[in-house]
Amino acid sequence: MDIQNCLQEKRQSIENALVTSLPVSQPGAEIIYQAMSYTLLAGGKRLRPTLFLLALEALGQEDTKPFLPFACALEMIHTYSLIHDDLPAMDNDDWRRGLPTCHKAFGEAQAILAGDALLTYAFNKMLQLRLVVPADNLLAAIDFVASQAGLQGMIIGQVLDITKSNMLLTLPELQEINKYKTGALFAAAVLGAAYLLGADDEKKADFTVYATHLGLAFQIVDDLLDVVGDEAKMGKSPGRDDKNAKTTYPSLLGLEAAKEEAKKEAELAAKALKNWGPAAEPLRQIAIYLTDREY
C-alpha cells in the first residue's frame, strides 16, 4: 500500500462529497451559501475526514461510502473554526489556502454567520447517518464530536491560545493548548468512527492515545512550516505566528529539536496502534508521512 495514493484517493472521495454537501440556497440568502462553500471548498488536506474514513476501515468497515456525510460534517466543523479564528477580533488573518479569508471576501457579518451555519449544519449532516448505524451509536458519536468541538476541546484550545498569546509558554503549556486546539478534532475523527461502529473500550483507548500524539506531531509540523515555508506553497502568510508573538515549537525548542519532537510524537501515534491488524496500516503510516518531509 502506498500511503500517498491512499491519502489522495480518500481526499478525492471527500472532495466529491463536499461539493454536494450543502443544501440548495434559499432565495434572497444566496450570500451565506456562497460564503460557506467558498471556504469549505477551498481545498486543504481534508485530514480530519480522511482520518475518520481510515479509522472506519481500521475497525473493519469496508464500505465507507454511507459514512461520507459524517466525514463532511467533520470538515464543516474544522472549516467553521478556521473562519471564526481568522476574524479580525481573533487571529486577524487575511489569507487562507491561497485565497482571501472568508471575512475579507464576504465581510465580517457574513463570515460570522457562515461559521455559525457550518457548525449548525454539521449536526444535520451527522444525523444523515440515521439509517446507517444504530441510533444509540449515532447519539454517542455526536455527543463525543460536540464535546471535542466545544468545551472539552477546540473552543478551550482557542480560549487558551488567545489568553496566553503574549506569554512565553513552557513545553507542557504549549502541548496542552495544542491538545485542545488540534488534537481534540483528530480525536473526534477517529473516536467518532469508533462510537458509530460500537467499538470496544480498548480500541477507543488506543485511538485516544493515537489522536493525542498525532495532533501534537501535526501541530509541530504546522509550526515548522510557518517558519520555513514560503507563501506560495502554503497559501497563507509565513511568519504570522512570529508576528503575533506566539510561542511555537521552533521558538521554544529550536528548529532541529522541533523536527525531532515531531518525529517522536509521530512514532508514539503509530505505536498506539501496533497491535492492530493490517487494516490500521494507513493510520500508522499517516503519522510518519506527515512528519517526514522537507522543511
Next chain:
Amino acid sequence: MDIQNCLQEKRQSIENALVTSLPVSQPGAEIIYQAMSYTLLAGGKRLRPTLFLLALEALGQEDTKPFLPFACALEMIHTYSLIHDDLPAMDNDDWRRGLPTCHKAFGEAQAILAGDALLTYAFNKMLQLRLVVPADNLLAAIDFVASQAGLQGMIIGQVLDITKSNMLLTLPELQEINKYKTGALFAAAVLGAAYLLGADDEKKADFTVYATHLGLAFQIVDDLLDVVGDEAKMGKSPGRDDKNAKTTYPSLLGLEAAKEEAKKEAELAAKALKNWGPAAEPLRQIAIYLTDREY
C-alpha cells in the same frame, strides 16, 4: 388556571435549571464560562424553553423535569444568537437585558467564542435526554432543532435581515424575515417536544401553524415595544431599529394597525390548537397574553 402564574412557575424552573446547566470551568479558560453564563443567566422571558415545556404538557407529558436539559439547550441556542447578533459587525448593540452586551463586557473574541460554545454545548445538552426518550425520537428532535437554528430558520432570518436592512420592505417580505428569525426557534421549541414524544403528523401540523403565528405576533409586539418602550423597562436602547433604518411593523403599518395585526396573529395561533384539550390551554393563552399589554 392563571397564565401569569403558570408562566412564572415555568420560568422559575428554567432559571433553576440554567444555573447548573454549564459544566465546571477548565482551569485557565474561566473567561469563556464567565462570558457564557453572563449572557445566559442575565434574565429574559425564557419564552422558548417555556413553550417547549408547555408543548410537552399539551401532548400529555405530565412530568417535564427530565426534559429540562433540552429546555436549557433551546435557551442556549437563543442566547448564542443574541451574542452574535449584538456584535459590532452585526447589529452593533451595546446593551442587552439591562447589561452591557457580551462583547462589551468580555471583548469581541470571547463573545464570538462564547456564542460558538453555547451553540455547540446545546447539542451536548439535548443529548442528555438519551435515557429519557427513545433514541430515534431524540435524533429526529435534534435534527429538527438544528434545521430551525440553521439553514431552514434563524441563520437565514439573520442573513435576510442584514442584506435587506436598508431597504423598504413590504409586509410579506417583513413577515418572511420574521418567520425565519423568530418563528423558526418557536417551531423548534413546540415541535421539538412533539418529536421527542413521537407525536403524530396532525399534532405537528397544528404546532407548525401555531409557531408561525405566535412568532409573528411576538415580533410585532417586540417592534412596538421598541418604538414606545422606555429604556429602563426594556434594558436595551429603544429606537435602535429606527436608528438602523430597518423596516418594522409600526413603520410599515402605523402603531394602531400594528397592534391589531399582533392581536390577529395571536388569535390565529390560539385557533391552531382549538381542537386540543385543556392541557393545551396555556399555549392558547400565552399567545393572547403576549399581545394584550400596554404599550
